[in-house]
Amino acid sequence: MNFFIISLIKAAIVAFVLLTALAYLQWLERKLLGHIQLRPGPNRVGPHGLLQPLADVIKLVTKEGFIPSHVDKFFYLLAPFIAVTLALIPIAVIPFGPEVNIFGVKTWLQLTDLSIGVLFVLAISSVGVYGVALAGWASNNKYSLIGGLRSSAQMISYELPLALAIASPLLLANSLSFRHIVGQQAGYYLGFIPRWAIFQMPFPQIFAFIIFLIAGFAETNRIPFDLPEAENELVAGYHTEYSSMKFAAFFMAEYCNMVISACVATLLFLGGWHPLFPAPYSNAIPVLVFLFFGAIGLYHGLNPARRRDRFSLPITGIVSIIIALIFLIPILWPVIIPLFWFCAKVVVLLFVFIWIRGTLPRFRYDQLMRFAWTFLFPVAVLNLLVTGLFVAVFSK
Amino acid sequence: MLHAAVPLNWYLILSAILFCLGLAGYLYRRNVITVFMSIELMLNGVNLSFVAFSYKFRQVDGQIFTYFVMVVAAAEAAVGLAIILTLFKNRQTLDIDDVNSMKD
Amino acid sequence: MSVILFLVFAVIAVVCGINLVIQRHPINSALSLIGVMGSLAVLYLMLGAEFIAAAQVIVYAGAIMVLFLIVIMLLNAGAEGRTRRPSWGAIVGIPLIAVFLGLVSFVIQALLPKSETVAFGQFTGGNARNIGHALFTTYLLPFELTSVLILIAIVGAIVLARKEID
Numbered sequence: 001m002n003f004f005i006i007s008l009i010k011a012a013i014v015a016f017v018l019l020t021a022l023a024y025l026q027w028l029e030r031k032l033l034g035h036i037q038l039r040p041g042p043n044r045v046g047p048h049g050l051l052q053p054l055a056d057v058i059k060l061v062t063k064e065g066f067i068p069s070h071v072d073k074f075f076y077l078l079a080p081f082i083a084v085t086l087a088l089i090p091i092a093v094i095p096f097g098p099e100v101n102i103f104g105v106k107t108w109l110q111l112t113d114l115s116i117g118v119l120f121v122l123a124i125s126s127v128g129v130y131g132v133a134l135a136g137w138a139s140n141n142k143y144s145l146i147g148g149l150r151s152s153a154q155m156i157s158y159e160l161p162l163a164l165a166i167a168s169p170l171l172l173a174n175s176l177s178f179r180h181i182v183g184q185q186a187g188y189y190l191g192f193i194p195r196w197a198i199f200q201m202p203f204p205q206i207f208a209f210i211i212f213l214i215a216g217f218a219e220t221n222r223i224p225f226d227l228p229e230a231e232n233e234l235v236a237g238y239h240t241e242y243s244s245m246k247f248a249a250f251f252m253a254e255y256c257n258m259v260i261s262a263c264v265a266t267l268l269f270l271g272g273w274h275p276l277f278p279a280p281y282s283n284a285i286p287v288l289v290f291l292f293f294g295a296i297g298l299y300h301g302l303n304p305a306r307r308r309d310r311f312s313l314p315i316t317g318i319v320s321i322i323i324a325l326i327f328l329i330p331i332l333w334p335v336i337i338p339l340f341w342f343c344a345k346v347v348v349l350l351f352v353f354i355w356i357r358g359t360l361p362r363f364r365y366d367q368l369m370r371f372a373w374t375f376l377f378p379v380a381v382l383n384l385l386v387t388g389l390f391v392a393v394f395s396k
Numbered sequence: 397m398l399h400a401a402v403p404l405n406w407y408l409i410l411s412a413i414l415f416c417l418g419l420a421g422y423l424y425r426r427n428v429i430t431v432f433m434s435i436e437l438m439l440n441g442v443n444l445s446f447v448a449f450s451y452k453f454r455q456v457d458g459q460i461f462t463y464f465v466m467v468v469a470a471a472e473a474a475v476g477l478a479i480i481l482t483l484f485k486n487r488q489t490l491d492i493d494d495v496n497s498m499k500d
Numbered sequence: 501m502s503v504i505l506f507l508v509f510a511v512i513a514v515v516c517g518i519n520l521v522i523q524r525h526p527i528n529s530a531l532s533l534i535g536v537m538g539s540l541a542v543l544y545l546m547l548g549a550e551f552i553a554a555a556q557v558i559v560y561a562g563a564i565m566v567l568f569l570i571v572i573m574l575l576n577a578g579a580e581g582r583t584r585r586p587s588w589g590a591i592v593g594i595p596l597i598a599v600f601l602g603l604v605s606f607v608i609q610a611l612l613p614k615s616e617t618v619a620f621g622q623f624t625g626g627n628a629r630n631i632g633h634a635l636f637t638t639y640l641l642p643f644e645l646t647s648v649l650i651l652i653a654i655v656g657a658i659v660l661a662r663k664e665i666d
Contacts, residue, residue: 423593
């Protein structure tokens with residue numbers, strides 16, 4: 001009974017944090033894209049546009065969600081349901097931190113650990129293709145159909161390099177469970193190089209990491225691989241005929257897939273919640289990071305460039321300094337420090353996702369497929385073979 | 397009844413039911429893709445039977461054979477669907493009753 | 501608990517199987533087949549075959565059925581026409597299949613003792629380590645042969661689907 005209550009509490013917290021993070025990920029993306037493109041991004045609804053996701057949610061919920069008469073109703077309603085459900089499920093096996101002791105309750109910072117956790121995430125992402133394919137089919141519209149077909153073919157083509165890139169660090173970690181994989185990445189070489197999978201001997205998995213990121217972009221339909229939903233190519237691709245909450249479901253599914261890709265990359269390649277330096281010294285990093293943000297906020301707040309930043313920047317500075325002070329409390333360290341490192345790595349990867357969106361043009365469809373089959377797949381196979389060779393020769 | 401366990405026979409009977417459903421679809425449907433899917437249903441029924449026997453003898457060999465059945469089904473699906481595409485391109489129909497001779 | 505899980509997923513599998521055989525449009529049949537595969541994956545989990553359950557979802561439901569779906573959407577041939585009244589083959593054959601099913605069930609019931617029950621957690625040998633070990637030691641030759649088979653299938657599919665270059 002105790003187990004059920006703890007699991008319910010953990011599930012509620014994770015669900016709440018994930019859904020808020022998805023909404024604010026969209027805000028972050030719009031602000032970052034705006035600044036990359038030399039424009040301010042949303043800045044009218046609330047200070048710095050921070051209430052924009054709320055305004056979007058209200059708009060999407062209250063919009064008229066009509067069903068066109070020419071669609072196949074069952075699949076039309078099923079497709080966004082499948083897309084968003086299957087995008088939200090994998091968060092259940094992602095560990096955010098090690099086993100901690102909160103108020104006398106010993107629990108892992110993870111909803112559940114499967115002994116085949118990696119296969120579970122792969123399986124869910126494989127079945128997630130159906131949301132897109134059925135949306136394209138059900139809309140009964142040639143643009144949606146082409147978008148849906150292209151997207152399904154792209155997703156299954158890039159699943160191969162993705163799976164091979166995932167298999168390479170598994171050769172080093174010897175387990176399919178995320179806890180064990182991250183556990184294998186603890187420790188330091190020479191005292192200061194972390195044993196993350198991208199640095200791990202006998203074969204550093206840096207190529208596998210890059211292949212995973214590229215295949216991850218293609219799996220989540222992000223630029224440079226987003227031809228199936230490109231606005232200037234295919235009207236809007238597979239979600240042309242969707243409005244209001246069903247469109248919001250596809251949108252949420254895309255961002256959630258992005259978050260899951262970043263989390264899996266962090267766990268498999270970047271060492272999960274393990275810090276960059278050995279433990280006693282690295283506890284200073286969160287404090288320094290937040291003090292840095294606080295200093296910038298206060299410095300620019302004292303002579304703001306725009307009149308409306310007179311309050312928001314100093315308040316941001318003061319909040320950052322308060323968070324830095326929270327990181328100085330030793331009793332909170334076992335919970336907060338792993339969470340900080342995990343979230344920092346995930347945020348850096350999400351920033352890379354958004355940065356590439358703002359920078360690169362999109363691939364034409366035949367270029368995209370040719371890249372997958374003639375370049376990425378052989379490179380992934382070669383990486384797996386070389387990793388296997390090194391592990392076989394140099395392991396005890 | 398709620399605390400009883402499931403007899404192994406039930407898994408094997410379920411496997412037989414799925415196999416017979418696949419057999420009925422294979423013999424009586426006219427759309428060639430549906431016939432192909434009935435073959436996949438038969439293969440799935442057999443897979444369940446293999447896994448059930450692997451449980452009974454507590455050995456992993458039944459599951460290995462399931463794995464091989466899946467691989468062969470994947471290869472067969474790829475080639476079979478390519479043949480269906482070529483068939484449709486040449487005869488413009490997917491009805492197996494209409495393509496029962498090699499002459500046009 | 502196992503009884504409820506088994507009954508729920510067995511009923512889903514049989515209903516989806518019947519739906520596959522009865523539906524006229526192939527896309528409804530394809531989705532029913534995906535339902536069958538999903539429920540079979542759960543039944544494999546209950547039989548302790550966790551790797552095969554994951555492989556079923558990744559390979560069968562996640563790749564092979566997507567291929568089927570892509571071909572059905574691409575060809576877009578429409579629903580099967582209204583059949584003529586069932587031929588004498590169907591009138592004799594379907595009861596014969598039912599008789600065959602009854603016979604097989606009777607043989608299963610007679611040969612296997614009723615006390616052989618399936619409880620979750622009784623067989624833990626289906627993990628990736630055991631399957632990998634068996635595949636690469638005892639069954640190495642079939643494993644290598646299936647690799648060649650897949651290569652043949654890839655080459656065959658490409659040759660068949662290629663446009664003729666005149």
